[in-house]
Amino acid sequence: MDTKHLKAKILSSRTYPEFFPFTPNDYVINIGCGEGPQAIVYAGQYKEMIGVDINKERLKNSMEVIRSYGIQNYTTLCANVEKIPLQDGVFDKAIAIDIIEHVQEPRKLCLEANRLLKENGELLITFPVMYEKFRDFVSKVGHFILRRKKKKEESTVWNPDAHNHKYPVNEWITIVESCGFKLNKSRATTLFPPLYLYGIPRFWFRSNIIYRIDSFFCKLPIIKNYGQTLLCVFKKNK
Numbered sequence: 001m002d003t004k005h006l007k008a009k010i011l012s013s014r015t016y017p018e019f020f021p022f023t024p025n026d027y028v029i030n031i032g033c034g035e036g037p038q039a040i041v042y043a044g045q046y047k048e049m050i051g052v053d054i055n056k057e058r059l060k061n062s063m064e065v066i067r068s069y070g071i072q073n074y075t076t077l078c079a080n081v082e083k084i085p086l087q088d089g090v091f092d093k094a095i096a097i098d099i100i101e102h103v104q105e106p107r108k109l110c111l112e113a114n115r116l117l118k119e120n121g122e123l124l125i126t127f128p129v130m131y132e133k134f135r136d137f138v139s140k141v142g143h144f145i146l147r148r149k150k151k152k153e154e155s156t157v158w159n160p161d162a163h164n165h166k167y168p169v170n171e172w173i174t175i176v177e178s179c180g181f182k183l184n185k186s187r188a189t190t191l192f193p194p195l196y197l198y199g200i201p202r203f204w205f206r207s208n209i210i211y212r213i214d215s216f217f218c219k220l221p222i223i224k225n226y227g228q229t230l231l232c233v234f235k236k237n238k
Contacts, residue, residue, distance in 0.1 A: 001210065003037070004057075006035045006062070007011075007038060008196065008202060008210050009034075009035060010037045010040050010041055010191075010207065011205045012190075012202055012205050013037050013038055013041040013097075014041060014205060014211070015187075015189055015190075015215070016038060016041060016042070016095070016097070016124065016231075017041060017042055017045060017232065018215075019124075019185075019187060019231060019233070020093075020095070020122070020124040020231075020233055021130070021211050022042055022046045022093060023045075023046075023092075024044075024045065024046070024047060025047050026045075026046045026047055026092040026093050027046070027047055027048050027049075027090060027091045027092050027093075028042075028046045028048070028049040028050070028051065028091060028092065028093045028094070028095065029049075029050055029052065029090075029091045029093075029094045029095075029113075029117075030049055030050065030051040030082075030092060030094075030095050030097075030104075031052055031081050031084075031095065031096040031099060031112070031113060031219055032052065032053060032096055032097070032098070032099025032100075032102065032109075032111065033051030033052060033053050033059075033062075033076070034053055034055075034058060034062070034079050034097075034098075034099075035058060035061075035062040035065070036051050036059075036062040036065075036066055036074065038065075038095055038157075039051060039066050039071055039074040040069050040071065041049045042068060043069060043071050046073070046092070046093075047073065048073045048074075049073065049074045049075075050074075050075050050076070050077055051074065051075070051076045051077070051087070052076070052077045052079055052081055052084055053076065053078065053081075054078065054079065054081070054120045054160050055059055055078075055166050056102060056159070057191050059076040059078055062076070063076060068110065075226055076148065080167075081096075081099065081101055081103060081112065082104065082105060082108035082109055082112060083108070083112065084112050084116065086116060087116075088115050088116065089115075089116070089117065089118050089119070090116060090192075091116050091117050091118065091121060092115060092121055092122075093121065093122055093123075093124070094113045094122070094123045094124070095123070095124040095125070096109065096113060096123065096125040096126070097124070097125075097126070098126055098128075098229070100125060100126075100127065100165070101104070101127075101128050101163045101164065101165050101166070101173070102160055102161065102162065102163065102164060103160070103164070103165075104158050104164070106164055106165060106175055107175055107179060108205060110175060110176050110178075110179035110181070111179045111180075113125075113179075113181075114179050114180040114181065114236055115201040115204055117236045118131065118236075119236065119238060120235065120236060120238065121235075121236045122153070122184070122233060122234065122235050122236070123176070123181060123233070123234045123235075123236070124231070124232070124233055125176065125183075125231075125232050125234065126229040126230065126231050126232070127167075127169055127172040127173075127229060127230045127232065128163065128166075128228075128229055129169060129188070129225060129226065129228065129229055129230050130193065130226055130227060130228055131194055131228040131229055132163060134164065134194060134228075135194070135197070165230035169225055171190075171234070172230075173186055174233065176232070176234055177234070180235065180236060180237050181234035181236055182235050182237055183233075183234055184233045184234060184235050185230060185232075185233050186224060186231060186232040187215075187218045187219045187224050187227075187228055187230075187231050188217075188218035188219075188223070188224040188225070188226065188227020188228070188229070188230060188231065189218070189227055189228050189229045189230075189231050190204055190205070190214055190218065190227055190228050191214055191217055191218055191223070191226065191228075192204040192214065192228050193228070194228055194230070208225075
């Protein structure tokens with residue numbers, strides 16, 4: 001278990017409780033939970049959270065770390081997020097962080113979220129925006145300057161750890177709304193590029209002053225669509 005990576009994820013998750021608060025009575029489904037940093041950053045703010053992920057070993061390892069934080073009301077379920085074996089209308093809130101671009105069919109994920117939520121339930125979801133553009137740009141520059149050989153053609157076999165879909169923000173929103181949701185609010189997670197990929201600490205999350213300034217601009221119209229990812233809250237239609 002890469003605890004350093006998990007701690008970095010916890011740090012960068014500080015935006016979620018501020019933008020999408022829970023209540024102590026909320027039952028929450030964490031769709032595509034991965035290492036489960038949201039269970040930690042939201043600790044004490046929910047009745048129960050279930051994390052769903054397709055990687056059994058990752059779930060097992062993450063539980064050891066989560067228990068070390070003294071969290072007991074978090075459980076995991078190994079399943080494909082496009083077909084989750086849980087009852088309809090059980091959860092008050094759903095979160096789907098950095099997952100929709102990884103699945104085979106994004107619409108199925110959204111339909112599952114709708115099915116699992118209670119009437120008027122809410123969904124917090126992220127869409128990739130500038131993150132991939134930044135990585136693609138750096139990669140192209142590297143190929144040009146260093147004359148690196150291009151990577152082999154990507155496999156056509158689905159890889160749940162890869163980014164399998166690229167859509168403009170408005171198309172992502174249309175996909176979710178076509179599954180019985182209505183967009184309530186949105187903001188960028190951060191306007192800083194993913195410098196941590198190159199060994200630079202996430203100072204924009206560590207410094208409260210920088211974080212507050214960044215957050216102010218992350219909420220502005222138009223500008224918010226140019227962050228690493230777009231953070232959206234949708235409400236389930238009646």
